[in-house]
Amino acid sequence: MRRALFPLLLLLGCAPWNRPENVPLQGENAPLVDPAVAGDGEVYIGLAFSGGGFRATSFAYGMLKELRAAGVETGTPNGLLDQVRLVSGVSGGSVMAAQFGLYGPEGLKGFRERFLVTDGETYMVTSAYNPLTVIKGVAGGVNGRDTFGRYLDEVLFKGATFGDLRKRSRVKTWINATDMANNTPFLFSPETFDALCSDLSKVRLSEAVAASAAFPLAFTPIVLEAHQGECDYREPDWLTSARFNPEATAAMRAYGQALESYANPAQVKFVKLLDGGITDNYGTTGLAVDRARAQVPYAPLTAEEAVKLKRMLFLVANAGVEQDYAWTQKVAGPGGVNLAVSIAASAMAAASRSGYDSMRGEMRFWEAELIEWRCALPLAEVHRLRGSAAGWDCKDVKIFVGEASFADLPVEMRDEMNKVPTRLKLPVDEVDLSIEAGRLATRMTPEFNGFLASLGGNPVEARIEEGVASGGRRVLPLGN
Numbered sequence: 483m484r485r486a487l488f489p490l491l492l493l494l495g496c497a498p499w500n501r502p503e504n505v506p507l508q509g510e511n512a513p514l515v516d517p518a519v520a521g522d523g524e525v526y527i528g529l530a531f532s533g534g535g536f537r538a539t540s541f542a543y544g545m546l547k548e549l550r551a552a553g554v555e556t557g558t559p560n561g562l563l564d565q566v567r568l569v570s571g572v573s574g575g576s577v578m579a580a581q582f583g584l585y586g587p588e589g590l591k592g593f594r595e596r597f598l599v600t601d602g603e604t605y606m607v608t609s610a611y612n613p614l615t616v617i618k619g620v621a622g623g624v625n626g627r628d629t630f631g632r633y634l635d636e637v638l639f640k641g642a643t644f645g646d647l648r649k650r651s652r653v654k655t656w657i658n659a660t661d662m663a664n665n666t667p668f669l670f671s672p673e674t675f676d677a678l679c680s681d682l683s684k685v686r687l688s689e690a691v692a693a694s695a696a697f698p699l700a701f702t703p704i705v706l707e708a709h710q711g712e713c714d715y716r717e718p719d720w721l722t723s724a725r726f727n728p729e730a731t732a733a734m735r736a737y738g739q740a741l742e743s744y745a746n747p748a749q750v751k752f753v754k755l756l757d758g759g760i761t762d763n764y765g766t767t768g769l770a771v772d773r774a775r776a777q778v779p780y781a782p783l784t785a786e787e788a789v790k791l792k793r794m795l796f797l798v799a800n801a802g803v804e805q806d807y808a809w810t811q812k813v814a815g816p817g818g819v820n821l822a823v824s825i826a827a828s829a830m831a832a833a834s835r836s837g838y839d840s841m842r843g844e845m846r847f848w849e850a851e852l853i854e855w856r857c858a859l860p861l862a863e864v865h866r867l868r869g870s871a872a873g874w875d876c877k878d879v880k881i882f883v884g885e886a887s888f889a890d891l892p893v894e895m896r897d898e899m900n901k902v903p904t905r906l907k908l909p910v911d912e913v914d915l916s917i918e919a920g921r922l923a924t925r926m927t928p929e930f931n932g933f934l935a936s937l938g939g940n941p942v943e944a945r946i947e948e949g950v951a952s953g954g955r956r957v958l959p960l961g962n
Contacts, residue, residue, distance in 0.1 A: 544920020
């Protein structure tokens with residue numbers, strides 16, 4: 483028996499593992515975006531891209547293409563893309579979020595040819611028929627950071643870090659993973675890395691995206707080291723409040739407790755990260771964190787942005803599929819890998835539903851707080867923040883929150899999309915199908931069309947009226 487077990491133990495030790503590369507913090511972590519380059523217009527667009535491998539990346543890319551096309555009436559070649567101030571990404575969606583965050587609208591040029599139709603599994607071990615693959619999966623994960631993360635760096639990010647992102651971007655970019663020990667979302671943000679006493683500006687974007695896309699078993703967790711004692715960290719008041727405030731949400735309290743554990747060497751020395759979709763498949767944690775951290779009613783906006791704002795759109799790209807499990811037709815199963823995949827998929831689906839519902843509730847509450855704050859401002863302060871008090875209407879704020887998903891697609895396309903696997907390599911026809919699905923689902927999202935109509939100058943009213951006449955619903959902003 484011992485002889486039989488010895489080779490197995492050796493093989494178990496062959497599973498890849500990721501040595502932490504994050505460095506101690508010197509000074510303090512800067513905000514993700516320099517406030518000096520933040521937008522100052524009347525329109526604010528936030529986008530959240532769900533997970534789902536290259537299917538999700540392509541779907542998100544299609545959404546961005548539709549935003550560009552739908553906003554050509556603005557007179558700019560980038561259409562509504564110039565109004566995107568926030569992107570949040572999970573797993574496959576984090577690739578598109580990081581790409582757009584780093585390069586802006588220019589990042590869409592050639593993205594299909596350079597990335598989407600290529601083989602993201604180039605350096606990966608993918609064969610399920612290799613016994614060593616199964617053993618590595620059981621031992622902790624088959625692939626390390628030198629697979630997909632390496633590919634991302636070579637093809638897209640070219641060694642770019644969060645420091646580079648801050649220098650060149652005006653788009654706040656949230657990359658979301660999962661903290662395995664705390665069972666909470668892990669946000670690559672200054673607040674998180676302050677607690678770790680680690681320098682976020684030195685973290686490569688490919689590292690964050692690889693962590694966000696590290697599906698259990700297929701990937702070994704990305705490891706970060708907590709450098710407690712190597713910086714002058716003091717828990718901020720907002721975090722203390724998040725942990726102990728009885729009115730805080732359970733999710734926010736859990737997140738606060740996770741950050742608190744990072745600063746305690748008795749609790750955490752190393753943070754192990756997996757796919758962000760396990761806990762927050764839409765990447766909405768950052769919204770709650772920004773609001774809690776700022777402790778002002780207009781967060782995540784600046785005061786200047788909050789006074790000038792008139793229209794906001796928060797749009798989710800949901801590339802999740804409706805699984806058709808064969809084992810539901812028989813008594814036996816699922817087992818082995820199918821069981822693990824099913825558990826992970828169930829967790830992600832539940833996280834998606836609760837995350838979207840929570841986000842809509844949070845946005846509705848935020849809208850009410852924002853209007854209350856605006857209407858309490860003295861005119862002199864309005865003039866200072868806005869540049870003029872002429873035409874000021876404190877209640878002239880409309881916020882639209884919508885979800886573009888396969889449910890909005892024609893039946894035939896929806897059925898085809900549900901067959902597209904969650905892989906980091908897809909046939910060209912499936913990539914193009916996913917791109918077109920992203921465009922069409924966005925175009926058919928009622929909240930998106932309502933937002934366009936509210937801007938004025940966009941020829942969508944006739945289309946909306948036609949849809950209502952045929953039995954569709956007219957969508958109003960939140961709070962109406």
